[in-house]
Amino acid sequence: MSAGVQQSPRPFASSRKSGNRLKNNLFTGLVWTVGICTIIFIIGLLFLILEKGMPKLSIDFLLGLPDEIMEGGGIGPALFNSFYVLIISLVISIPLGMAAGIYLSEFAPDNKFIGFLRVCVEGLASVPSIIFGLFGIVLFVEAFDIGLTIIGGAVSLAFLNLPVLTRVTEEAIRAVPQEMKHASFALGGTHLQTIRRVLIPVALNGIITGICLVAGRAFGESAVIILTAGVTTSGVMWDFNLLSPGETLAVHLWYVQSEAIVPDAVEIAEKSAAVLVFIVLLINLLFRIPLWLNARKMR
């Protein structure tokens, strides 16, 4: 990090001042233009997705059972499974990913093998999700022989998220200024205390961003779930059985869009997409509230 400062130019010569000012204005203008375009684009995209589905939403749709023949089927069990699978996968992947990230940033020796490992972790983030799905089949359906289940889907999803979580944690902890760490050691803190009281709290912002990204991706993931948890639900609401088939909302959306025969398939797809986007927004907010409170306390 210090490299950047050493490279920074010498005091800016006054002869270049007007050129600098022009460049600066151009740059500020460009950044604002891109920023505003992005805002407009995002709002447009969200509007496109939400305005088709949101107004037609009803409690019956959100909690109702799906229907193959008649119009008016709901998404209840799929919606419930979405949360259930997401929570289980996060419960598995967050501790594992964070611990592995802490190991890589704090304990791992700085040798070739660890370097290779890091590249591998990054590379695995690029493996198409369908491969994780195939891995899930080999593990749960073939080796454990439990069929297409919620737990199989959730664990496969956790595997998919592990590389991203590991690297985000590592990167976030590394970004914590060394002074803070040294100060903690100087005060007699052990390594564990330093990690818990200094490194993680300071790096929390980055870690939470990572978790949000991962949660959003997991919520919208379909390929893995189709292969490991199936396209059926158990057909009743609030089924906590981990061995039930676990179609999630994203899978339901895929199904409705690609194969369903119900006459209102398009409408169900639009509504499901709107619900998905809305919930991802909600998840983001929920994860962020503690951060905001924290920031307020600090101030």
Next chain:
Amino acid sequence: MKMKWFKSLAFTTLALAVMATAVPVASAASKLSGKIVINGSSALLPLTLQAAKEFKKLNPKVKISASAAGSITGPQSVRKGIADIGAVDWDASTDVPGFKKFDGQVAHKVAVIPFAAVVNKGVGVDNLTTKQLQDIFSGKVKNWKEVGGNDASIVVVNRAFGSGTRVNFQMKALDGSDFMSKGDNYKEVKSSGDMKTAVETTPNAIGYMDLVYVTSKMKALKINDVAPTEANVINGKYKVWGYGYYMTKGQPTGATKAFIEYIQSKTFQNGSLKKLKFIPISAMK
């Protein structure tokens, strides 16, 4: 603090998992119980899901989970023992173009599926002969004016190799002749829904799909002057249809047997199956 939180969560999950595994063991009291795993053709999935829903109402102790990765996955999963029923759009106990037969598997007919050649609404052609279809899908005819339409390039939309719809269309509508595999105006799509979207939104496009999926936003073609309707399939004039099959390893037993019997029963065939716009197997012959 944080670690404790994680630990307690981990324990809760573990406890939940243990509870969950214990539940099915405890509930063996009903007359029919068991687990049915169905995999295979996505075109048969709506049918399977509806049947599973009704079957579960009658037999609450039976667990049915269905997924759909692709036709060939059905009999393969059955052979590997990871699925009890493999849904497939052709009789997988015999050889078909591109796929060898699966030994030791029994095919159960569950539905009659008509297929239709469809074009974008803007295409001014209503009827094609088998020969014209062969030429279009093999890439020999590239412009609609060669088959009596406007002067516009034909955009051919195809399903991926191994799709049950493709196998049936190739056998029944093209008399087994080959598809093109590349070209400037050629693309492949992954599912019936994608096919629908592609044909609806691409001007001058031609594709094919289960008759069930045909909407008012596209046009189903007559083939050799016969319109693709249910009546024409039943009276034998329209040839482009196939059976949907459930494959099992040997003769089915227990819950699997009961489920297949249910889907073949009059109640289901003349009720929900018809409502889903498939044709009952009893209507043929």
Next chain:
Amino acid sequence: MSAPASAAATELGTSLKTSSGKTFGRRARLAFYNRTFKAICVVCAVFVCIILFSILFLMGRTGILTFEYVSPMEFFFSTEWVPENEQYGAFIFIFGTFALTALTMLIAMPISILIAVFLAEVTPPWLRAVLRPVLDLLVGIPSVVYGFLGMTLLIPLLRDVTGTTMGDGLLAAAIVLTIMVLPTISRISDDAITAVPKKYRDASYALGGTRFQTTFKVVLPAARSGIMYAGILGMARAIGETMAVVMVIGNTPQLANSLLKPTSVLTSNIVMQIANVPFDSTWNYALYLMGFLLLVISLLMIVLIRFMQRKGVQR
């Protein structure tokens, strides 16, 4: 970057532990916690590795069987992919993946960095507080939705603008992918830029630097590691994305000599065909090999980027 410092830190931690090893009470307890925690971390890291390597193993083991039937020369350099006739040339897909990734990064990287700068340096705080979660939200939109929008909105638009008959191809896929990786790259870059200590900026401003100079000569170089990492992550996602790409690329095994010609990439070909081929066939092995190859390609790209980055630092 922080290697010597962290090594020193570890030493500090160790010295603390050894000095307190014998005595009972708080110190011993702390040391015990320390060791346990470290052990847990090691176990987790090992576990993550096991998963990663078993996936690698699974893909490699199945993929390597391809070479029993197909020569590597044919697989890597032939452009004939006609598995029905036993021709397994994957060059088209490999080329397509490289071209698509490069094109995507070319569009996405500059835009993302500008967005990140906008978020971290320019925006008023209230707008920032709104925008960050909204950007995160874009990641959560299922790829099926992106693909569907691409198919129904983007492709007809491209058809109108360029006058081609189809519109499917690399350009459509790159645009969809850009939208998909944009939030990932810009949000992580944003965090990296925010993490640059304020004193760097103050120093630059104190020396009379403009915002442009401060951003480009101080802040961005200081945040380079994080931005690179964001780029890698975005690239990884672009290489591995399937569901959206498959809907807009056309899935035709022909070399993409134009941006608007239907073509195919590794992922789209895998996802189109893997469900439809017999398990123990050369075709299936070839698809696994392509999955393995995908991983190797992304690993190579990552190593290359890291290498270039290190070179940049030395200069």
